[in-house]
Amino acid sequence: MDIIIAGDGEVGFYLARTLSKVKHNITVVDPHSELLKMLQTDSDLLTIAGKSTSIETLKDAGVGNCDLLISVLHEESINIITCLIGKRLGAKRTIARVNSIEYLNEDNKSMFKSLGIDEMVCPERIAAKEITNLLTRNTATEVFDFSNGLLSIYMTRLDNQAAFINKTLAQTAKDYPQMEARIVCIIRKGKTIIPSGDDVYMNDDLVYLLAKSDSIQVVKELINKKDYQIKNAIIIGGGRIGKRASMNLQDSIDIKLIEQDKNKCFDLVDQLNRAMIINGNGSDINLLMDEGLSDTDAFIATTDSTETNILSCLHAHKHGVKKTIALVENINYIDVSQDIGIDTIINKKLITASYIARFTLNADVTSSKWLSGIDAEVVEVIVQDKALATKKPIMELDIPKGVSIGGVIREGVSYIAKGDFQIESGDKVVAFTIPESANKLMKLFN
Numbered sequence: 001m002d003i004i005i006a007g008d009g010e011v012g013f014y015l016a017r018t019l020s021k022v023k024h025n026i027t028v029v030d031p032h033s034e035l036l037k038m039l040q041t042d043s044d045l046l047t048i049a050g051k052s053t054s055i056e057t058l059k060d061a062g063v064g065n066c067d068l069l070i071s072v073l074h075e076e077s078i079n080i081i082t083c084l085i086g087k088r089l090g091a092k093r094t095i096a097r098v099n100s101i102e103y104l105n106e107d108n109k110s111m112f113k114s115l116g117i118d119e120m121v122c123p124e125r126i127a128a129k130e131i132t133n134l135l136t137r138n139t140a141t142e143v144f145d146f147s148n149g150l151l152s153i154y155m156t157r158l159d160n161q162a163a164f165i166n167k168t169l170a171q172t173a174k175d176y177p178q179m180e181a182r183i184v185c186i187i188r189k190g191k192t193i194i195p196s197g198d199d200v201y202m203n204d205d206l207v208y209l210l211a212k213s214d215s216i217q218v219v220k221e222l223i224n225k226k227d228y229q230i231k232n233a234i235i236i237g238g239g240r241i242g243k244r245a246s247m248n249l250q251d252s253i254d255i256k257l258i259e260q261d262k263n264k265c266f267d268l269v270d271q272l273n274r275a276m277i278i279n280g281n282g283s284d285i286n287l288l289m290d291e292g293l294s295d296t297d298a299f300i301a302t303t304d305s306t307e308t309n310i311l312s313c314l315h316a317h318k319h320g321v322k323k324t325i326a327l328v329e330n331i332n333y334i335d336v337s338q339d340i341g342i343d344t345i346i347n348k349k350l351i352t353a354s355y356i357a358r359f360t361l362n363a364d365v366t367s368s369k370w371l372s373g374i375d376a377e378v379v380e381v382i383v384q385d386k387a388l389a390t391k392k393p394i395m396e397l398d399i400p401k402g403v404s405i406g407g408v409i410r411e412g413v414s415y416i417a418k419g420d421f422q423i424e425s426g427d428k429v430v431a432f433t434i435p436e437s438a439n440k441l442m443k444l445f446n
Contacts, residue, residue: 001067001360004029004091006052006082008073011097011123014331014349015072016045018370019360021435027061052082055089064090070356072097080117087116095119095356099240121355123348127302128244130351131325134344135230135249135298137216142208142344144369146380146430149213150414151407153184153369153378153430158205161224170197180416181211181219184404184432185376192376194404194432208371210378210406210430212414228322230297234258236282236312237303238268241327241346245300250274253298256291258282283308285315298323302346306330313342353377361442366428376434378406381445385425389444395419402434403441 005016006029013028016039020026026045030036033049040047050057052071063069069091071079076098083094098120102108112120130143137143142155158165164172169183186193187206193199201207211219220226231253235242238259246257246268255275259265265279280287282303293299299316301309306328313324325344350370357377358365364382371377383389389397394405394417405417409428415421423429433441 001025002062002065003027003068003070003360004058004061004063004066004086006030006069006071006073006079008032008075009035010329011072011349011352013039015070015353015356017043018353018435019357020045022360022438024360027066029057029061053078053085055085058082058086058089066090067092068360069094071095072352076100076103080112083117084115093118093359095121095359097352098122099124101125101244119359121352123351123355124240125244126351126355127241127327127346127348128248130346131241131245131300132248134325135233135253135323137227142371144378146367146407147409147414147428150409150412151430152211152213152216153208153371154181154211154216154219155206155208155371156223156225158201158203158207158223160203162201163222163224164201165203166200168198168200169195172201173197176222178215178218179222180215181209182404182406182416183207183209184378184406185371194402194434208378208432210416210432212407212416228297230323232256232296233298233300234288234291234293234296234316235300235302237301237309237327238264238277239302239304242300242302243268243271245302246272246275258287258291283312288312288315289319293321294319296321298325300325302327306333310342317342361438364445365442376402376432377438378430378432379438379441380409380428380430381442383423383425383427383429383445387423387425387445389423389429390425393420393422397444399444400433400437400440402437404432406430406432 002025004027005012016026016028028045028047029052031051036047036049048061063086069086071082073079079096083096087094094117096117133143144153183195185208186195233253234256235246236258238257246255249255257275258278258280260281262279265277268277299321301312303309309326313326317324324342326342328345328347354368354370358368365379367380369378407417407430408415
């Protein structure tokens with residue numbers, strides 16, 4: 001595909017680098033010429049310095065012939081204008097990053113679509129939803145549902161208490177047939193492993209497994225992870241993510257939201273009638289202790305400072321907080337953060353890429369999720385008539401390197417993909433893939 005990405009920094013650049021690995025033709029439009037020079041030094045991307053709301057700049061970028069125009073600047077009004085102009089100039093499809101939650105209700109989305117904006121993504125809204133999911137399924141460090149939870153990606157760290165430590169995947173499947181789940185990825189000492197039956201589970205492995213909804217409890221028992229009740233949480237940072245997470249959670253648990261900006265605190269009081277709003281510095285250890293950190297079940301750090309979020313979560317972990325979640329905007333810190341004890345990392349670049357990536361694949365992709373800390377994604381794809389994947393059982397398919405087929409949803413029933421399983425047209429297949437193999441994977445289902 002010919003794709004134009006309008007951005008003003010890291011989100012646009014990350015998206016451009018990621019999509020270029022899938023062999024798309026990418027042009028980046030950014031107002032900062034110095035940043036573009038840095039991008040050019042480590043990539044083959046075409047770059048144009050200029051404002052994305054400029055008609056001439058968009059024409060120079062080839063908007064009239066582009067398949068997809070993506071605008072992910074920090075200012076939502078610029079993204080909206082960019083997509084409106086781009087659509088009029090001939091862009092086949094447009095996607096705008098927005099910050100306002102109200103834009104995403106169905107009536108408003110329909111209005112924007114009639115104006116020329118095909119899709120809108122709000123990373124902050126998705127991040128807040130992920131936080132909510134993680135507190136309700138608290139043994140996972142990352143979780144994502146497909147087809148309303150019929151299949152779920154579940155990431156957790158193994159220790160010596162897991163029943164199948166030091167066993168191969170094949171032996172585990174034989175010994176525990178009740179575990180209807182499939183491991184699609186293992187992260188071991190920073191290395192990503194797409195496992196086969198001969199691979200062995202080891203202590204301290206981070207595993208991504210795909211499981212049926214009614215099998216999650218069995219998996220938890222085998223890995224010796226027990227759910228615990230979360231009754232209260234401290235959230236630091238009253239920005240869009242912190243506020244939205246508080247709104248989602250305030251009716252079910254006790255929330256203390258700490259925000260340093262006094263004026264913002266007054267706004268938060270008006271919008272959060274069940275949460276306690278505290279004006280203070282979320283990195284102030286004395287303040288956190290005064291507010292009952294040692295008796296807190298969950299600690300969520302969503303300030304604009306990655307370092308503050310990491311350090312405050314570590315302090316919370318030290319004082320016995322059961323669940324810690326940090327907003328980490330520097331992707332290079334994700335591996336380190338997971339290794340030093342933070343339960344879950346939220347990253348807006350990955351969130352944005354997850355949403356947008358499915359519109360760049362030549363297949364009917366209904367959902368996708370980029371995985372934290374590794375350059376890979378899990379996608380849900382509808383299998384087309386006469387697709388290659390329907391010709392043979394899974395064990396006989398020519399599955400590309402870097403791909404693992406995890407599960408299938410057929411007529412509202414989920415199945416874990418085993419070697420003798422026969423995929424049919426109309427099935428929804430959930431598969432793991434690295435970027436370089438994404439298009440090859442899609443050819444199986446088209």
